[in-house]
Amino acid sequence: MQPDRTPLLSVDNLEVHFPIRGGVLQRQVGAVKAVDGVSFSLNRGETLSLVGESGCGKSTTGLALMGLVKPTGGRVQFDGQEIRGFNPAALKSYRRRMQIVFQDPFSSLNPRQRVKDIIRAPLDIHNIGTTAEREARVSELMERVGLRPDQADNFAHQFSGGQRQRIGIARALALKPDVIVCDEPVSALDVSVQAQILNLLSDLQRDLGVSYLAISHDLGVVEFISHRVAVMYLGKIVEIAPKAAIFAAPGHPYTELLMRSAPSRDPRKRHSFSASNDDIPSATKKPSGCPFHTRCPLVTAVCKTTEPALTARDDGRLVACHNR
Amino acid sequence: MSDMTTDTSLPVLQVSDLDIEIRGDNGAFAVVSDMNLSVRAGETLCIVGESGCGKSMTALSLLRLLPDAAAITRGKVLIDGEDFLAMNQRQVEDFRGEKIAMIFQEPLTALNPVLRIGEQIAEAVRQHRKCSRREADTRAVDVLRLVQMPDPERRAGQFPHELSGGMRQRAMIALALACDPKIIIADEPTTALDVTIQAQILGLISDLQKRLGTAQILITHDLGVVSEVADRVIVMYAGRKVEEASIYDLFDRPFHPYTIGLMGAVPGAGASSEAGDRLADIPGTVPPLWALPKGCAFAPRCPGASARCLEERPPFEEKRPGHWAACWEHDDAA
Numbered sequence: 001m002q003p004d005r006t007p008l009l010s011v012d013n014l015e016v017h018f019p020i021r022g023g024v025l026q027r028q029v030g031a032v033k034a035v036d037g038v039s040f041s042l043n044r045g046e047t048l049s050l051v052g053e054s055g056c057g058k059s060t061t062g063l064a065l066m067g068l069v070k071p072t073g074g075r076v077q078f079d080g081q082e083i084r085g086f087n088p089a090a091l092k093s094y095r096r097r098m099q100i101v102f103q104d105p106f107s108s109l110n111p112r113q114r115v116k117d118i119i120r121a122p123l124d125i126h127n128i129g130t131t132a133e134r135e136a137r138v139s140e141l142m143e144r145v146g147l148r149p150d151q152a153d154n155f156a157h158q159f160s161g162g163q164r165q166r167i168g169i170a171r172a173l174a175l176k177p178d179v180i181v182c183d184e185p186v187s188a189l190d191v192s193v194q195a196q197i198l199n200l201l202s203d204l205q206r207d208l209g210v211s212y213l214a215i216s217h218d219l220g221v222v223e224f225i226s227h228r229v230a231v232m233y234l235g236k237i238v239e240i241a242p243k244a245a246i247f248a249a250p251g252h253p254y255t256e257l258l259m260r261s262a263p264s265r266d267p268r269k270r271h272s273f274s275a276s277n278d279d280i281p282s283a284t285k286k287p288s289g290c291p292f293h294t295r296c297p298l299v300t301a302v303c304k305t306t307e308p309a310l311t312a313r314d315d316g317r318l319v320a321c322h323n324r
Numbered sequence: 325m326s327d328m329t330t331d332t333s334l335p336v337l338q339v340s341d342l343d344i345e346i347r348g349d350n351g352a353f354a355v356v357s358d359m360n361l362s363v364r365a366g367e368t369l370c371i372v373g374e375s376g377c378g379k380s381m382t383a384l385s386l387l388r389l390l391p392d393a394a395a396i397t398r399g400k401v402l403i404d405g406e407d408f409l410a411m412n413q414r415q416v417e418d419f420r421g422e423k424i425a426m427i428f429q430e431p432l433t434a435l436n437p438v439l440r441i442g443e444q445i446a447e448a449v450r451q452h453r454k455c456s457r458r459e460a461d462t463r464a465v466d467v468l469r470l471v472q473m474p475d476p477e478r479r480a481g482q483f484p485h486e487l488s489g490g491m492r493q494r495a496m497i498a499l500a501l502a503c504d505p506k507i508i509i510a511d512e513p514t515t516a517l518d519v520t521i522q523a524q525i526l527g528l529i530s531d532l533q534k535r536l537g538t539a540q541i542l543i544t545h546d547l548g549v550v551s552e553v554a555d556r557v558i559v560m561y562a563g564r565k566v567e568e569a570s571i572y573d574l575f576d577r578p579f580h581p582y583t584i585g586l587m588g589a590v591p592g593a594g595a596s597s598e599a600g601d602r603l604a605d606i607p608g609t610v611p612p613l614w615a616l617p618k619g620c621a622f623a624p625r626c627p628g629a630s631a632r633c634l635e636e637r638p639p640f641e642e643k644r645p646g647h648w649a650a651c652w653e654h655d656d657a658a
Contacts, residue, residue: 053518054489160609161375190374191545195589195605202602217519220548220592224603261523263548265590267571270552273527277474279488280518 007041008079008211009065009098009179014038015073016057016064020284032284034060036235037074039310042179045205047212049222051258052232055283058215061232062181065213066100067091079178096126099172103184105164109156115142115167116152122174141170145200162193169200173208183215198224219262223247231255234283234291237310241317251319254292290322298323334405335362336506336539337386337424342399344381344390350614355381355394356563358640363507363539370542370550370571372586373560376610379543382560383511386541387426388416404506422452425500429512431492435484441468441495442480445502452503467498471528490521497528501536511543526552547590551575559583562621563613565640569647579649581626582606620650628653 014035022029035057042048050058064071067086076083083094099122102108109118116138123134139149145166156164165185172180185201186194198221204210216222222229223243230240231252239252250256264270278295281287287294293303302322310320344356356378363369371379384390386401388408401408403423411419428434436444445467446460455463461480468476471494484492493513500508513529514522530553533540544550550557550571557574559567559582567580578584588604608625611617617624623633632652640650 053520162609190610191547191586192374192589192606193609195591195603196607198591199602199605218591219519220590222592224591224601257520261520263522263526263546263552265548265551267551267554267575271523271527273523273530273552275472275524275528275531277472277490277494278520278524279490280520 008044009213010041010077011061011065011074012039012076013074014061014064014071014076016060016069017072030284033235033286034283035064035071038232038235038237039074040230040237040240042211042213044178044211045209046227047205047214047225048228048230049214049216049226050230050232051216051219051222053217053258053280055234055280056232057235057283058217058232059183062100062183062213062215066098066181067095068100092126096175097177098179098181099175099177100181100183101165101168101172101185104188105161105168106188108168109164111155111157114153114155115147115159118156118167119170119174122171126175128175137174138170141173144173144204145170146196160193161189162196165189165197166200169197169204173204173210176208177210179211179213181213181215184217185214186221187216187218194221201225219259231258234281234286236291236320237318238292238320239317240310241315241319245315245317251313251317251324252292252321253296253298253324257295290320333364335364336404337541338362338400338402339382339386340400340402342382342385342401343397344378344385344394345397346394346613348393348614350612353614354563355613356385358564359399360565361541361558363541365506365539366533366537368533368540368542368553368555369558370544370554370556371558371560372544372547372550374545374586374610376562376613377560378563379560380511383426383509383541383543386507386509387420387424389426418452421448421503421505423505424507424509425503425505427493427496427500427508427510427513430516431489431496432484434496435492435499437484440481440483441487441498445480445495445499448499448502463502464498467502468495470501470532471495471498473498488521489517490524493517493521493525494528497525497532501532504536505538507539507541509541509543512545513542514549515544515546522549529553547587559586562610562616564621564650565648566622566651567647567649568640573644573647577644577647579643579647579653580622580651581628581653582622585625620652 015037016035017031017033019028020030020032038061050061052058060069063069070086078094083090119138119141120134123129142149147166186197214225226243228242229246230237233254239255250259281294289305290303290308293299300323308320308322310318312318339359339361342359343354345352346355359382373379385396442461442464445464449460449463465476465480468480473479473494514525517525542553554571556570558565561582567583578587585606589606591603606625611621619634619636620638623629638650638652640648643649
């Protein structure tokens with residue numbers, strides 16, 4: 001399915017800085033710039049993946065958009081309306097249309113609640129429908145995500161990991177949202193079950209037209225699920241491009257490194273991975289200039305002093321690199 | 325790359341007819357049954373499977389590190405020709421580190437947080453070798469250099485929390501190598517790492533094996549890792565081997581429907597997919613080990629299951645030369 005081209009969500013220069021406090025007075029002595037000026041848009045029915053390694057800010061971006069951590073800067077527009085100040089009242093109506101599925105289906109479901117109550121909770125909070133209607137909706141949702149409605153009285157711990165993730169998806173779908181943030185939705189699952197959940201997400205998008213902001217470190221998952229891909233490194237987007245383009249030819253040297261690091265699927269085409277140590281710098285002590293310059297094979301003098309802007313290339317992609 | 329049929333050197337590790345049981349709330353049940361495996365010097369055997377298939381229990385049993393609730397109830401483990409299961413605690417401790425060593429998944433929990441990296445390695449060296457403290461310290465820096473730890477003298481004086489994830493895993497590999505073991509068991513050694521760091525550690529593992537000729541058993545759920553490092557592969561399902569073959573035979577022509585299913589379920593394996601495509605998933609879930617079905621454990625999820633599969637468990641047999649599987653299906657192509 002080809003997504004509609006009107007941006008549903010547009011994020012402009014989003015920042016999430018966490019203060020570092022020190023000394024007896026606990027004054028702010030620095031900041032962890034977890035998300036440092038991230039801009040992108042998400043269309044109706046589209047999947048945009050945020051991909052990157054630990055500490056790149058992909059999950060914090062997702063949490064900030066849900067209002068689960070407060071952004072320290074930037075603008076977010078949803079369906080043409082600006083989400084001002086992320087205050088509780090503004091968030092409540094916005095959250096009806098934007099939901100999240102978490103990575104860990106074990107810790108994100110209340111073990112003392114019955115499945116029907118977990119899935120029904122969003123309907124109760126937003127006061128939608130009568131009791132009977134809510135119950136009917138719960139059965140419908142359970143069926144929709146591949147659970148048997150007669151299991152509605154069971155507790156979450158009676159389900160396997162894959163089934164719990166289905167419960168999480170049903171809860172996210174309860175309010176018929178336009179956007180679902182999927183934060184590593186399958187990384188805690190076994191491969192065979194992971195495929196079931198990816199297929200479910202794909203079916204739901206086809207049938208309901210929901211958009212996904214998918215957060216993942218797994219390039220295989222990203223390649224399967226996305227229409228467009230944004231690669232993040234130390235709080236910045238370094239490349240954003242249509243899926244086919246980015247997998248055919250990575251633009252940014254970091255995207256290239258990521259793809260070269262993914263294990264081969266063919267034992268006859270093994271990589272000769274370099275064994276030498278090359279670590280990701282921390283977000284507290286970000287390198288000057290281009291954040292990737294300490295690991296970049298194309299590094300030149302300008303990379304160490306001037307941060308490259310994300311600029312458009314002729315094939316419709318944006319890349320932040322002086323030398324590409 | 326070793327060849328099962330022509331290589332006549334004795335395996336450094338040989339496991340025969342191993343059964344492992346857990347006594348739990350649901351009574352006693354088997355977690356590993358009829359495990360047979362062997363590895364030779366310089367060979368990498370990968371054991372692949374999903375959670376609960378018994379791959380980690382197999383690994384732990386090879387070092388006699390099983391949790392209290394689990395026990396080996398049958399079988400033999402020969403390490404360098406010696407019967408490891410018949411040894412007393414003292415002999416076992418001598419063997420660990422010296423002959424067989426383990427690399428764990430999570431270096432932050434496997435390393436001692438209050439001991440400097442160098443001290444932990446030196447301690448292991450002094451456990452096994454008569455040498456002075458200074459010689460042990462020198463050895464610690466040497467193995468850190470061997471695993472390409474940057475600035476090894478300085479890192480030896482640091483605590484695990486001061487190192488990055490990749491460096492911690494290097495420190496753990498150094499610890500495992502400290503006494504030149506003949507066999508290394510690595511349980512998901514790169515699962516906790518980011519992909520660019522995983523690539524470095526996989527590069528390091530292959531590089532070290534080439535130089536040291538250690539026999540290696542690598543436990544993983546990731547077929548990509550298998551494809552990068554294995555010489556031979558065992559696929560496990562619900563506590564049993566379902567397939568065993570050389571890496572090329574397995575990837576070229578997998579036999580068991582479970583292996584075929586696993587390979588199809590990995591996203592991104594095919595040509596670039598279109599959004600909206602479907603993956604070939606395996607329906608259902610792994611049965612709990614305390615309530616395994618009567619016949620083949622995979623039969624309830626198997627697309628080709630017959631009445632016989634539901635009734636009788638298929639034997640593990642050679643389907644093609646050097647290619648073993650437990651399935652009632654015959655090889656029509658052979």
